[in-house]
Amino acid sequence: MSRFNAGKEGALAPRSVPPDRAPAALQPRWRRDFPIDWDEDDYVSRRDLVKYVVLTSGAFVVGQAWIAYKSLFGRRAAPAHALPVASVNELPVGGAKTFAYPEGSTPRLLVRTGSNAFVAYDQQCTHLQCPVVPAVEQGKLHCPCHNGWFDLQSGDPIAGPPRRRLPRVNVEVHDGTVYATGVEGSAI
Amino acid sequence: MKSKSPFARSQRMTIVNGIFVLVLILVVLQLWLLSATMNAYLGGDAAVALPAAIASAVCLGLNVGLLRYLYRFE
Numbered sequence: 303m304s305r306f307n308a309g310k311e312g313a314l315a316p317r318s319v320p321p322d323r324a325p326a327a328l329q330p331r332w333r334r335d336f337p338i339d340w341d342e343d344d345y346v347s348r349r350d351l352v353k354y355v356v357l358t359s360g361a362f363v364v365g366q367a368w369i370a371y372k373s374l375f376g377r378r379a380a381p382a383h384a385l386p387v388a389s390v391n392e393l394p395v396g397g398a399k400t401f402a403y404p405e406g407s408t409p410r411l412l413v414r415t416g417s418n419a420f421v422a423y424d425q426q427c428t429h430l431q432c433p434v435v436p437a438v439e440q441g442k443l444h445c446p447c448h449n450g451w452f453d454l455q456s457g458d459p460i461a462g463p464p465r466r467r468l469p470r471v472n473v474e475v476h477d478g479t480v481y482a483t484g485v486e487g488s489a490i
Numbered sequence: 491m492k493s494k495s496p497f498a499r500s501q502r503m504t505i506v507n508g509i510f511v512l513v514l515i516l517v518v519l520q521l522w523l524l525s526a527t528m529n530a531y532l533g534g535d536a537a538v539a540l541p542a543a544i545a546s547a548v549c550l551g552l553n554v555g556l557l558r559y560l561y562r563f564e
Contacts, residue, residue, distance in 0.1 A: 341499055341503070342499075344503065345499070345502055345503055345506060348503070348506045348507065348510060349506055349560055349561075351510065352506065352509060352510050352513055352556075352557060352560060353557060355510070355513050355514060355517055355553075356513060356550075356553045356554060356556075356557045358517055359513070359516065359517050359520055359549060359550045359553045360550055362517070362520040362521065362523075362524050362546055362549075362550075363520070363543070363546045363547050363549075363550045365524050366520075366523065366524055366527060366539075366542055366543040366546040366547070367543050367547075369524075369527055369528060369531050369539045369542075369543070370539040370540045370542075370543040372531070372539075373531060373536030373539040373540070374536075374539070374540065428533070465529075466529075466532070466533035466534075467533070469534070486534075
Protein backbone atom coordinates (compact mmCIF):
# COMPACT_ATOMS: atom_id res chain seq x y z
CA MET A 303 0.00 0.00 0.00
CA SER A 304 1.29 3.41 -0.88
CA ARG A 305 2.24 5.59 2.04
CA PHE A 306 0.88 8.65 0.25
CA ASN A 307 -2.73 7.56 -0.47
CA ALA A 308 -2.23 8.69 -4.03
CA GLY A 309 -5.20 6.75 -5.29
CA LYS A 310 -7.80 8.82 -3.45
CA GLU A 311 -9.06 11.75 -5.41
CA GLY A 312 -8.06 15.02 -3.82
CA ALA A 313 -6.47 13.43 -0.80
CA LEU A 314 -2.87 13.90 0.13
CA ALA A 315 -1.29 11.79 2.81
CA PRO A 316 -1.05 13.58 6.18
CA ARG A 317 2.70 13.53 6.02
CA SER A 318 2.82 15.21 2.66
CA VAL A 319 2.32 18.90 3.31
CA PRO A 320 2.60 20.94 0.11
CA PRO A 321 5.17 23.78 0.07
CA ASP A 322 2.45 26.46 -0.01
CA ARG A 323 0.62 24.83 2.95
CA ALA A 324 -2.69 25.17 1.09
CA PRO A 325 -5.40 22.52 1.56
CA ALA A 326 -5.22 19.45 -0.63
CA ALA A 327 -8.35 20.45 -2.52
CA LEU A 328 -6.64 23.63 -3.73
CA GLN A 329 -3.58 21.82 -5.00
CA PRO A 330 -3.14 21.24 -8.74
CA ARG A 331 -4.12 17.88 -10.10
CA TRP A 332 -0.55 16.75 -10.74
CA ARG A 333 0.35 17.29 -7.11
CA ARG A 334 -2.63 15.29 -5.96
CA ASP A 335 -1.80 12.50 -8.37
CA PHE A 336 1.89 12.48 -7.53
CA PRO A 337 2.23 13.68 -3.96
CA ILE A 338 5.72 14.33 -2.70
CA ASP A 339 6.87 13.83 0.84
CA TRP A 340 8.12 17.39 1.19
CA ASP A 341 9.68 16.90 4.60
CA GLU A 342 11.72 14.02 3.26
CA ASP A 343 12.56 16.11 0.21
CA ASP A 344 13.80 18.94 2.46
CA TYR A 345 15.89 16.49 4.42
CA VAL A 346 17.53 14.99 1.32
CA SER A 347 18.17 18.47 -0.12
CA ARG A 348 19.86 19.60 3.09
CA ARG A 349 21.90 16.40 3.24
CA ASP A 350 23.06 16.90 -0.35
CA LEU A 351 23.98 20.50 0.47
CA VAL A 352 26.16 19.21 3.31
CA LYS A 353 27.76 16.79 0.86
CA TYR A 354 28.67 19.57 -1.57
CA VAL A 355 30.01 21.78 1.21
CA VAL A 356 32.25 18.86 2.23
CA LEU A 357 33.41 18.63 -1.39
CA THR A 358 34.31 22.33 -1.16
CA SER A 359 36.25 21.50 1.98
CA GLY A 360 38.19 18.93 -0.06
CA ALA A 361 38.93 21.55 -2.70
CA PHE A 362 40.42 23.81 -0.02
CA VAL A 363 42.67 20.97 1.12
CA VAL A 364 43.85 20.50 -2.48
CA GLY A 365 44.72 24.20 -2.61
CA GLN A 366 46.58 24.01 0.68
CA ALA A 367 48.46 20.92 -0.47
CA TRP A 368 49.44 22.71 -3.67
CA ILE A 369 50.89 25.64 -1.70
CA ALA A 370 52.70 23.24 0.64
CA TYR A 371 54.10 21.33 -2.34
CA LYS A 372 55.28 24.53 -3.99
CA SER A 373 56.91 25.73 -0.80
CA LEU A 374 58.69 22.40 -0.22
CA PHE A 375 59.56 21.24 -3.72
CA GLY A 376 58.83 24.23 -5.92
CA ARG A 377 61.28 26.03 -8.07
CA ARG A 378 64.05 27.39 -5.93
CA ALA A 379 65.53 30.74 -6.63
CA ALA A 380 68.33 30.46 -9.13
CA PRO A 381 71.80 30.61 -7.61
CA ALA A 382 72.73 34.21 -7.21
CA HIS A 383 74.94 35.57 -9.91
CA ALA A 384 76.24 39.09 -10.02
CA LEU A 385 74.81 41.31 -12.69
CA PRO A 386 76.06 44.85 -13.29
CA VAL A 387 73.08 47.20 -13.18
CA ALA A 388 74.60 50.67 -13.02
CA SER A 389 77.81 52.57 -12.61
CA VAL A 390 78.30 54.65 -9.48
CA ASN A 391 78.78 57.85 -11.48
CA GLU A 392 75.57 57.25 -13.37
CA LEU A 393 73.35 58.01 -10.38
CA PRO A 394 73.51 61.15 -8.22
CA VAL A 395 72.75 60.80 -4.52
CA GLY A 396 68.97 60.53 -4.31
CA GLY A 397 68.76 59.27 -7.86
CA ALA A 398 67.06 56.08 -8.96
CA LYS A 399 67.12 53.68 -11.86
CA THR A 400 65.04 50.69 -12.89
CA PHE A 401 66.59 47.44 -14.02
CA ALA A 402 65.71 43.77 -14.45
CA TYR A 403 67.34 41.16 -12.28
CA PRO A 404 67.51 38.37 -13.21
CA GLU A 405 66.94 39.09 -16.87
CA GLY A 406 63.25 39.15 -17.74
CA SER A 407 62.13 39.78 -14.17
CA THR A 408 59.61 42.36 -13.03
CA PRO A 409 61.16 45.85 -12.81
CA ARG A 410 63.53 46.49 -9.90
CA LEU A 411 64.34 49.90 -8.49
CA LEU A 412 67.87 50.93 -7.59
CA VAL A 413 68.15 53.99 -5.33
CA ARG A 414 71.33 55.76 -4.31
CA THR A 415 70.86 56.81 -0.71
CA GLY A 416 74.39 58.05 0.02
CA SER A 417 77.78 58.59 -1.53
CA ASN A 418 78.49 54.88 -1.49
CA ALA A 419 75.15 53.48 -0.35
CA PHE A 420 72.62 51.82 -2.64
CA VAL A 421 69.41 49.92 -2.01
CA ALA A 422 67.27 48.05 -4.49
CA TYR A 423 63.78 46.59 -4.32
CA ASP A 424 61.15 45.13 -6.54
CA GLN A 425 59.36 48.11 -8.01
CA GLN A 426 55.90 46.57 -7.75
CA CYS A 427 53.93 47.56 -4.68
CA THR A 428 52.93 44.50 -2.64
CA HIS A 429 49.37 45.80 -2.46
CA LEU A 430 48.19 45.88 -6.07
CA GLN A 431 51.40 45.87 -8.11
CA CYS A 432 51.59 49.60 -8.88
CA PRO A 433 55.14 50.90 -9.40
CA VAL A 434 56.64 52.55 -6.34
CA VAL A 435 58.66 55.76 -6.59
CA PRO A 436 61.46 56.86 -4.29
CA ALA A 437 61.01 59.73 -1.84
CA VAL A 438 64.63 59.80 -0.76
CA GLU A 439 64.41 63.02 1.27
CA GLN A 440 61.78 61.37 3.47
CA GLY A 441 63.59 58.05 3.56
CA LYS A 442 60.60 56.30 2.03
CA LEU A 443 59.26 54.68 -1.09
CA HIS A 444 55.83 55.84 -2.18
CA CYS A 445 53.11 54.00 -4.04
CA PRO A 446 50.89 56.76 -5.48
CA CYS A 447 48.03 54.46 -6.48
CA HIS A 448 46.67 53.98 -2.96
CA ASN A 449 49.08 56.14 -0.97
CA GLY A 450 51.18 53.27 0.34
CA TRP A 451 54.54 53.94 1.96
CA PHE A 452 57.60 51.73 2.50
CA ASP A 453 60.75 52.33 4.49
CA LEU A 454 63.62 53.01 2.11
CA GLN A 455 66.23 51.20 4.21
CA SER A 456 64.30 48.01 4.94
CA GLY A 457 61.43 47.86 2.45
CA ASP A 458 58.95 47.35 5.31
CA PRO A 459 55.45 48.80 4.82
CA ILE A 460 54.92 51.78 7.12
CA ALA A 461 51.64 53.32 5.95
CA GLY A 462 48.73 52.72 3.65
CA PRO A 463 47.26 49.47 2.36
CA PRO A 464 50.44 47.37 1.81
CA ARG A 465 50.99 44.69 4.45
CA ARG A 466 54.03 42.90 3.00
CA ARG A 467 57.54 44.22 2.55
CA LEU A 468 59.02 44.88 -0.86
CA PRO A 469 61.24 42.04 -2.10
CA ARG A 470 64.78 43.27 -1.68
CA VAL A 471 67.53 42.98 -4.27
CA ASN A 472 70.97 42.65 -2.74
CA VAL A 473 73.49 44.99 -4.31
CA GLU A 474 77.25 45.34 -4.01
CA VAL A 475 79.61 47.98 -5.34
CA HIS A 476 82.89 46.93 -6.95
CA ASP A 477 85.22 49.12 -8.94
CA GLY A 478 82.68 51.86 -9.52
CA THR A 479 79.97 49.46 -10.66
CA VAL A 480 76.81 48.43 -8.81
CA TYR A 481 76.07 44.71 -9.04
CA ALA A 482 72.84 42.95 -8.18
CA THR A 483 73.73 39.73 -6.38
CA GLY A 484 70.45 38.17 -5.28
CA VAL A 485 66.79 38.64 -4.40
CA GLU A 486 65.25 38.01 -1.01
CA GLY A 487 61.80 38.28 0.51
CA SER A 488 59.68 36.84 -2.29
CA ALA A 489 58.33 33.38 -3.03
CA ILE A 490 57.65 34.17 -6.66
CA MET B 491 14.81 -5.06 4.58
CA LYS B 492 15.92 -1.51 5.14
CA SER B 493 16.73 -0.74 8.75
CA LYS B 494 14.61 1.92 10.34
CA SER B 495 16.22 5.11 11.58
CA PRO B 496 16.32 5.44 15.36
CA PHE B 497 15.40 9.11 14.97
CA ALA B 498 12.06 10.68 14.23
CA ARG B 499 11.72 12.80 11.16
CA SER B 500 11.89 16.12 13.01
CA GLN B 501 14.92 14.90 14.95
CA ARG B 502 16.69 13.97 11.74
CA MET B 503 16.07 17.43 10.34
CA THR B 504 17.50 18.99 13.50
CA ILE B 505 20.56 16.75 13.31
CA VAL B 506 21.21 17.51 9.64
CA ASN B 507 20.86 21.23 10.33
CA GLY B 508 23.30 21.01 13.23
CA ILE B 509 25.80 19.08 11.16
CA PHE B 510 25.41 21.57 8.34
CA VAL B 511 26.29 24.45 10.68
CA LEU B 512 29.36 22.60 11.99
CA VAL B 513 30.54 21.77 8.48
CA LEU B 514 30.01 25.36 7.40
CA ILE B 515 32.09 26.69 10.32
CA LEU B 516 34.92 24.31 9.45
CA VAL B 517 34.81 25.32 5.78
CA VAL B 518 34.95 29.02 6.69
CA LEU B 519 37.97 28.21 8.87
CA GLN B 520 39.57 26.46 5.90
CA LEU B 521 38.88 29.45 3.68
CA TRP B 522 40.59 31.72 6.19
CA LEU B 523 43.52 29.31 6.41
CA LEU B 524 43.89 29.22 2.63
CA SER B 525 43.85 32.99 2.22
CA ALA B 526 46.26 33.53 5.11
CA THR B 527 48.63 30.85 3.80
CA MET B 528 48.54 32.28 0.29
CA ASN B 529 49.28 35.74 1.65
CA ALA B 530 52.21 34.45 3.69
CA TYR B 531 53.55 32.36 0.80
CA LEU B 532 53.46 35.26 -1.64
CA GLY B 533 55.17 37.36 1.01
CA GLY B 534 58.07 34.92 1.10
CA ASP B 535 57.11 33.07 4.29
CA ALA B 536 56.76 29.43 3.27
CA ALA B 537 57.12 28.03 6.79
CA VAL B 538 53.38 28.13 7.50
CA ALA B 539 52.36 26.21 4.38
CA LEU B 540 52.80 22.69 5.74
CA PRO B 541 51.16 23.22 9.18
CA ALA B 542 48.27 25.02 7.49
CA ALA B 543 47.83 22.15 5.03
CA ILE B 544 47.77 19.67 7.91
CA ALA B 545 45.20 21.79 9.80
CA SER B 546 43.05 22.02 6.69
CA ALA B 547 43.28 18.25 6.19
CA VAL B 548 42.14 17.74 9.80
CA CYS B 549 39.13 19.97 9.08
CA LEU B 550 38.35 17.87 6.01
CA GLY B 551 38.61 14.72 8.12
CA LEU B 552 36.10 16.14 10.60
CA ASN B 553 33.78 17.13 7.77
CA VAL B 554 33.96 13.69 6.17
CA GLY B 555 33.30 12.10 9.56
CA LEU B 556 30.22 14.27 10.07
CA LEU B 557 28.95 13.46 6.57
CA ARG B 558 29.55 9.77 7.17
CA TYR B 559 27.58 9.97 10.39
CA LEU B 560 24.79 11.69 8.49
CA TYR B 561 24.54 8.84 6.01
CA ARG B 562 24.89 6.14 8.63
CA PHE B 563 22.09 7.14 10.96
CA GLU B 564 19.45 6.87 8.25
